[in-house]
Amino acid sequence: MEGSDIWEELKMKYTAFAAVSAVALSVAGMAQAEPQAEVLHWWTSGGEAKSVAVLQEEFAENGGTWTDMPVAGGGGDAAMTALRARVLAGNAPTAVQLKGPAIQEWYEEGVLADISSVAEAQGWADVLPASIANHMKCEGTWCAAPVNVHRVDWIWANAEVLEANGIEMPTTWEEFNAAAETLQAAGITPLAHGGQAWQDATVFETVVLGLGGPEFFQSALVDLDTEALTSDTMKAVFDQMRTLRGYVDDNFSGRDWNLATAMVMNGEAAFQIMGDWAKGEFLAAGKVPGEDFLCASTPGDGFLYNVDSFAMFEVDGDDKRAGQELLAELIVGQNFQKVFNLNKGSIPARTDVSLDEFDSCAVTSSEDMAASSESGSLLPSYAHGMALRGAQAGAITDVVTAHFNSDMSSDEAVQMLADAVANSM
Ligand code: BGC
Numbered sequence: 001m002e003g004s005d006i007w008e009e010l011k012m013k014y015t016a017f018a019a020v021s022a023v024a025l026s027v028a029g030m031a032q033a034e035p036q037a038e039v040l041h042w043w044t045s046g047g048e049a050k051s052v053a054v055l056q057e058e059f060a061e062n063g064g065t066w067t068d069m070p071v072a073g074g075g076g077d078a079a080m081t082a083l084r085a086r087v088l089a090g091n092a093p094t095a096v097q098l099k100g101p102a103i104q105e106w107y108e109e110g111v112l113a114d115i116s117s118v119a120e121a122q123g124w125a126d127v128l129p130a131s132i133a134n135h136m137k138c139e140g141t142w143c144a145a146p147v148n149v150h151r152v153d154w155i156w157a158n159a160e161v162l163e164a165n166g167i168e169m170p171t172t173w174e175e176f177n178a179a180a181e182t183l184q185a186a187g188i189t190p191l192a193h194g195g196q197a198w199q200d201a202t203v204f205e206t207v208v209l210g211l212g213g214p215e216f217f218q219s220a221l222v223d224l225d226t227e228a229l230t231s232d233t234m235k236a237v238f239d240q241m242r243t244l245r246g247y248v249d250d251n252f253s254g255r256d257w258n259l260a261t262a263m264v265m266n267g268e269a270a271f272q273i274m275g276d277w278a279k280g281e282f283l284a285a286g287k288v289p290g291e292d293f294l295c296a297s298t299p300g301d302g303f304l305y306n307v308d309s310f311a312m313f314e315v316d317g318d319d320k321r322a323g324q325e326l327l328a329e330l331i332v333g334q335n336f337q338k339v340f341n342l343n344k345g346s347i348p349a350r351t352d353v354s355l356d357e358f359d360s361c362a363v364t365s366s367e368d369m370a371a372s373s374e375s376g377s378l379l380p381s382y383a384h385g386m387a388l389r390g391a392q393a394g395a396i397t398d399v400v401t402a403h404f405n406s407d408m409s410s411d412e413a414v415q416m417l418a419d420a421v422a423n424s425m
Contacts, residue, residue: 035064037323039310040086041097042079044072045258047280051344058330064323069093074257075198075384087111092313094320095327098144099309100135100386106311107138113312113321116142118328127332127350131378132307135386144309145331148346151365152275152304152381153206156261156282157294161188161270169296173210173240176271176299180247183270190247192269194255197401201383201393203273204400207240210300214377217302221382224392229418238403238410245404253405264293273298275306275384279345279361295361303372306384307349395424 037059043052056066071079079097086092092111106112119125119142125133128146136144155176157169162179165186170176180190193199209217212233219228228234249269252260261281263269272278282293289295297303310331312324330336337348342357347366355363372378380386382393399420403413 033318033322035059035062035323035326036067036317036319037064037094037327038067038069039095039097039327040069040071040079040083040093042071042073042076043097044070045074045256045277045281047258047277047282047284047343047345050284051280051340054336054340054343055327055330058333058336059323059327062326062330064326074194074196075202077198080390087313092315094315094323095310095312097308098311099307099384100380101389102385103135103144103309103311104138105389106313107143111314112138112143113314113324114141114143115145115312115324115328118142118325119145119332122329122332124332127352129349129351129373131305131373132349135307136309144311145328146349147308147310147331148337148341148344148349149365149369150275150277150306150308150344150346150384151297151369152202152306152384153209153298153300153302154274154276154278154361155296155298156264156272156274156278157296158264158267158270159290159292159294161267162294165270167270169294170299171296172299173207177243179270184247188267189249189263189269190271191244192260192263192272193244193248193252194257194260195248195253195405196255196257197397198383199257199260199274200401200404201397202275203244204237204241204404205304205381205383206273206298207237207244208234209302209304209379210298211236211240213300214302214372214379217304217379221396222380222387224388224421226418226422229421230414234414234417235410238413241400241404242410275381276345276361276365279359280343281345283343283345283359289359289361295364297364297368301372301375302377302379303368304379304381305369306381306386308346391424392421395420 041052043049059066071082083096132146136142136146165182167179167182170179183190205221208221216228216233219225257274258281260272261278264272265282265285265287287293334353337350337353341348347362355366382388385393399413399417
């Protein structure tokens, strides 16, 4: 062997040794490091706070120190603004409530940590449905941990108010409108609504699904097909939005979603169209499904899913990395998935958690999700960031809100919708 070859060989051995020692050192360091996590989330309502407390407690029981960074504002718009500011300042939080394509958008910025080691050790691929697992992956690595499955297309109702007015849960939009007219004549606000863009979008997407059907939803709000966006069906959707606008009270502007839920709880309003985090509010207030309040999917076929998840951001420090690993492990743990979702109103993301202790709305959700998955009508919620990238979703929501808060015609709305989507590409 020539002198230079020996030198090369030695260098390789030394480099390999150094790499092994570095890993060993870092593992040893991590083992000693006390897990730390600063967690950015938007769970600030009564039901949400009770739910996130479950994670905080489990984290503390396992030696972790949790720094809470709650950002009020349903739907997470304010939280995402806060996140952007922190990342731009070079000071990302350790763990962030993040979901849908936003996960991959942040991954492309090169700021997400890889949590594959936890996912592989815990066998996430075996316990999560493929549709959910796909949202948690970035170019083959695991980059987020799923918490639950929220269903968006729900109507919540005050049982007593419906009974007193001889009204059944509506199964078509005509029935909904007829019930609303009866209620309005009786002096009850038919629809509890908070006039915030994301809440308008939530109602809008349930109407798109209900009047257009699953295939139309896919073409319009997932594939952004121009023909679907400007179709007569979409005009009918905006007509129904205009009708719904007539069923909300005068003070709806800017109202938080949980205050709208409270209006249904106290009988001031009859219905709310909202995802099943609303059930978390009813439950936190001690209300019983089937007795105090009723749940039914919004009229039409299909299931709009909204999966909450946490992504870990690249941070320095063994304590923070240990915190990220512990969080990821707890989040997908069987116990957390049960207890958290019993409070949150959603169902577990894992398929192997028993629903024995869950209420009838959760059981319906799980059965409908399985049936929709079979029939191809399991669809990602656009309003909750599961279907589209931020720019496209934002463009649609701007039009939906502008229409809801003005006297814009349905013809104008569809044209504006197609233009906004085209400009956002
Ligand atoms: C989230 C829910 C949350 C709701 C209201 C949704 O986008 O997925 O977890 O409860 O917004 O803030």
